Amino acid sequence: MAGRAAEPEVIWARPERTGRGPKPAYSRADIAAAAVRLADAHGVEAVSMRRVAAELGCGTMSLYNYVPRKEDLYELMVDEVSGEYELPEPTGDxxxxxxxxxxxxxxxxxxxxxxxxxxxxxxxxxxxxxxxxxxxxxxxxxxxxxxxxxxxxxxxxxxxxxxxxxxxxxxxxxxxxxxxxxxxxxxxxxxxxxxxxxxxxxxxxxxxxxxxxxxxxxxxxxxxxxxxxxxxxxx
Structure with a gap:
């Protein structure tokens, strides 16, 4: 079944894209940014593999080559917005x-x-x-x-x-x-x-x-x- 792994895995340990073919058209950052835009505009309920694929201009099944599960998509989204932190050096306080x-x-x-x-x-x-x-x-x-x-x-x-x-x-x-x-x-x-x-x-x-x-x-x-x-x- 597409999108459902048989064993636990970490999205960050996977290659950016599985399968053969030309150089990947999208990065994980592209996918995460598209999903975040959808969630910001319409709520997290609007985030689906189909709608993220449409946002990127690719086929839904193609997206599974990059992100095998919806839970992985959520993880990408959380990490994407975690990049908004400004983390200066410690002050000592x-x-x-x-x-x-x-x-x-x-x-x-x-x-x-x-x-x-x-x-x-x-x-x-x-x-x-x-x-x-x-x-x-x-x-x-x-x-x-x-x-x-x-x-x-x-x-x-x-x-x-x-x-x-x-x-x-x-x-x-x-x-x-x-x-x-x-x-x-x-x-x-x-x-x-x-x-x-x-x-x-x-x-x-x-x-x-x-x-x-x-x-x-x-x-x-x-x-x-x-x-x-x-x-x-x-x-």
Whole structure:
């Protein structure tokens, strides 16, 4: 069956193109870029071997000579957008370096809203993914913990960023679905919460809000506090 390997394999270990014939017309980078364009424009659901082949101007079966499975196509896409990281040399301040990298992760996920749908730890062996991990380990060199713990730190920061961004997407999607503003909805919810707290059934919450009413939150500031708290756990 086309596109289904009998055994596990790594796309990066395969030649750029299998089969005989003239010099390959496309590179993996060409294929990945075409798939990313489709996903950015129409969502990851629109990415199929047929549509990527049409984007490139080749036959669908020809594309299988380059990419045997759709999962491999996703891996190429993830690595393609991972190439958008700017990874300067370490400054010596590991917290600042990792926070700056987390900001980039958030920005990349916003540029490619489909990314969290296809991310998996299996996709950490592409050239851009390895470049990213190597840079992060360089940033974490001043941190006096075992190497495996440093890798856990990278994973936890990435997980925190993904969770934060997915929530941002959910909030934005809800805002598009209703005819009122976020401020109007927040005011209604604040009023409801105040009524519930006044019942006496939630004394700890009532005391908390009485002492420190929740101020308007700057999403960027909340994001950075969340990442820094994760990093502090490894200090």
């Amino acid at each position: 590991w917290r600042a370096d990792m926070l700056a990298t987390a900001r980039q992760t958030r920005a990349i996920m916003h540029r490619h809203p489909w990314l969290h749908r296809v991310m998996t730890t299996f996709y950490a062996s592409g050239p851009n993914a390895l470049r990213y991990l190597e840079a992060c380990l360089g940033y974490l060199e001043p941190l006096d913990v075992p190497p495996g713990t440093k890798l856990e730190c990278v994973a936890m920061v990435n997980g925190s960023v993904m969770t934060y961004v997915v929530n941002e997407f959910a909030v934005a999607e809800r805002a598009r679905a209703v005819p009122w503003s976020a401020e109007q909805e927040q005011a209604v919810r604040d009023a409801y919460l105040a009524r519930q707290l006044s019942t006496g059934r939630y004394p700890r919450l009532a005391a908390l809000f009485a002492e420190a009413p929740a101020p308007p939150q700057d999403p960027d500031a909340v994001f950075e506090r969340a990442v820094l708290r994760v990093l502090d756990g490894f200090a």
